[in-house]
């Protein structure tokens with residue numbers, strides 16, 4: 001009893017369901033909570049003290065009864081605790097697919113140190129399908145619904161036995177059996193009626209969630225934690241809409257939630273996902289991805305700290321990892337980005353799931369239940385998150401998504417411009433057909449409107465448009481209703497694209513470099529996404545190209561090495577040694593996907609381990625097949641750029657360059673055959689190369705690693721005029737004449753050159769002057785001269801009788817027989833105080849070339865060479881009095897492979913690698 005004379009008291013009035021508490025005084029801070037005579041309070045106990053007016057009424061009444069005391073009445077009911085206290089988790093069907101997994105879920109909840117937790121749970125995996133199947137079977141009068149219902153019972157009963165025991169188990173099984181016998185009766189009624197209403201169906205299917213929620217909450221309780229389960233049909237009120245969706249009634253749901261909580265206060269609540277009630281209290285569902293939606297709505301009703309959606313992936317990827325194996329998990333996404341990504345088919349969340357949490361800035365975390373070490377993806381409001389999040393969100397383009405199986409419809413004609421209502425007419429037709437428009441693009445000339453629809457709907461749309469616009473088409477006001485089939489959409493999504501110049505330029509540049517043609521483009525002024533339509537068969541290539549370009553993966557190039565001979569294998573060594581530096585410092589990832597010789601080849605899907613490619617070739621090599629090789633390197637892998645490096649001396653291989661370039665495969669080679677072969681073949685390649693974004697580099701064909709082609713290009717491209725190019729172009733012949741001195745034999749020196757790797761695979765190509773003639777032709781054509789190899793007079797050093805030797809080996813064996821003849825020539829020059837040098841000349845003015853052995857004074861620059869030095873003198877309009885001279889070793893494995901390697905890096909830089 002309250003004693004008189006006490007100045008102040010606080011009264012803690014518990015809600016109506018807690019009458020028992022009113023009997024005992026409880027200490028609240030400094031004040032006393034006293035029990036009132038039940039009778040005095042009873043009229044109020046039926047009132048709602050949670051509202052301000054209710055409290056005021058209570059205060060007035062109490063003060064009226066106890067005039068001599070001042071009362072401080074604070075009403076503490078079991079009000080829903082708010083703010084940052086609740087953390088919401090959602091577990092889908094696979095997360096609760098077995099008793100073991102349900103235990104795992106319970107552990108996650110128990111280990112979450114949030115003050116309060118709300119767990120939204122789906123039915124055990126496949127149970128919802130079974131429940132729908134029950135309905136289908138019953139309404140189609142298939143008796144097997146009975147055994148299926150039995151299977152449902154067995155599944156839950158055995159899971160419960162594995163999880164629970166004692167009273168918990170008994171009470172769950174009793175409820176389960178009760179539900180099953182109810183369902184049996186309902187299904188029988190459906191069976192007889194041959195029909196199930198929507199709410200009957202929704203009532204039946206929702207049982208999966210009811211059972212999983214009860215089992216999980218019992219299991220959590222078994223671990224000593226206060227936990228209640230919630231049938232969300234008592235709380236969540238939604239209005240079904242015409243488009244098979246539902247609109248949550250937040251106000252009513254909130255009211256019911258507060259009531260529910262006041263009756264069931266608890267720090268852990270396990271709620272059923274997917275199910276809800278209509279305003280008329282009929283059972284309903286939240287439709288597709290309903291449990292995610294339940295979690296999001298609950299998150300907003302509880303004003304939760306965060307909502308975690310547990311799934312079986314590590315988070316949201318920057319692109320579909322089945323298409324881009326280098327896709328990365330995004331640490332953060334803004335709500336809008338997640339929204340866009342899900343629209344474009346990324347497996348993120350249904351867009352509607354984002355709406356309820358977005359208004360309160362509640363983050364959604366996507367996490368993998370099977371990989372707890374992965375932190376997942378946080379979908380949040382960038383403006384209210386910490387600096388780290390803001391930094392992560394600062395990427396311009398977050399991710400890429402694609403939609404396949406689309407067709408474009410292009411309605412075109414001069415009669416459309418300036419005619420109000422045309423677009424409205426077009427899209428009314430599309431609506432009447434019931435087709436969904438995925439994107440729209442109209443150029444401001446208003447001569448055409450183009451839009452994408454699902455491929456399966458295009459025929460109907462096109463026919464309806466033809467019919468609607470028949471008159472305009474016949475009169476020529478419209479020229480066509482064109483259907484472009486087999487299209488895909490590629491969307492780049494990123495909130496920070498907005499107002500950032502250059503993002504779309506980079507995107508289109510990447511597409512151009514991957515040789516992908518863009519059919520249509522759309523970008524709304526929100527700038528959250530750029531959408532392009534491409535051919536379906538090019539979509540994955542396009543996706544990989546743009547993904548790679550935005551640094552989500554490195555500048556990656558798939559390489560195929562053809563001809564792992566001296567130069568090819570040296571190149572492979574150099575690639576091996578430099579790979580790490582290129583990756584780390586220059587962001588260039590070179591992957592050798594295949595190596596092919598004339599007999600065998602080695603292929604690998606992710607890149608050959610270059611430290612053991614020879615062993616691997618022994619173990620895993622297969623019979624060489626060039627077509628298969630090219631298909632492997634270029635097709636069906638995750639790398640957008642392909643280069644074939646031809647390190648053979650084969651003209652048949654060179655004959656493939658045109659086709660490869662046409663397919664968008666870049667070509668790099670030290671092989672001179674293509675550029676010095678038939679003129680028309682050369683001109684075709686060059687014309688193609690100029691039209692496309694595919695690159696063809698061949699620096700090592702002249703002067704090996706020396707910058708000859710690039711120097712010549714630099715002169716030409718900057719407007720200089722080449723008058724003459726004269727030089728010693730053969731490393732082999734340079735070596736021979738630098739070392740063929742008194743006391744040495746000619747054949748001995750030739751063998752040394754061969755040993756040193758200076759000669760062509762067949763040294764006769766060097767001695768005959770053919771190799772030099774090829775270089776002269778390559779340079780002459782570079783200068784615009786239209787010469788064939790046969791136009792170059794060549795002085796051959798191959799003795800007449802050996803020109804028809806069967807093999808290179810045979811030739812080398814026979815050569816000593818002719819040493820005397822060479823010694824004589826050498827002596828004659830020596831006597832004249834001169835040296836012999838084998839030179840090539842391109843005379844641009846006279847439009848001809850020549851290759852011959854010439855005598856030079858000993859003080860001539862050509863006489864100063866050593867080793868395999870080449871020397872090339874460019875006489876040009878700018879370098880007229882003193883030619884521009886490039887000099888250095890012009891043959892040998894290291895320098896040649898180095899020249900090829902630098903072409904590869906030039907390609908990487910053209911493809912976007914940082915320079």
Ligand SMILES: NC(=O)C1=CN([C@@H]2O[C@H](COP(=O)(O)OP(=O)(O)OC[C@H]3O[C@@H](n4cnc5c(N)ncnc54)[C@H](OP(=O)(O)O)[C@@H]3O)[C@@H](O)[C@H]2O)C=CC1
Pocket residue numbers: 562563564565566567568596597598599600647648649650652653670671672700701704731757758759760761890891892893896
């Ligand atoms: N050596 C040098 O200093 C320089 C060389 N070059 C050029 O480099 C190229 C390579 O020279 P090098 O390494 O010395 O020659 P090698 O003879 O050492 O190697 C040639 C390679 O090509 C392979 N090959 C030949 N035909 C085919 C074919 N049809 N399909 C697949 N592979 C084939 C051979 O395979 P297999 O062994 O299985 O038959 C071999 O691996 C040549 O074009 C040469 O002109 C350019 C500048 C300088």
Ligand SMILES: N[C@@H](CC=O)C(=O)O
Pocket residue numbers: 700701702703704729730731732733758759760766771890891892
């Ligand atoms: N065999 C050639 C190699 C380079 O092209 C030479 O000797 O120069």
Ligand code: NA
Pocket residue numbers: 699700701702703704705706707708709899
């Ligand atoms: Na060169």
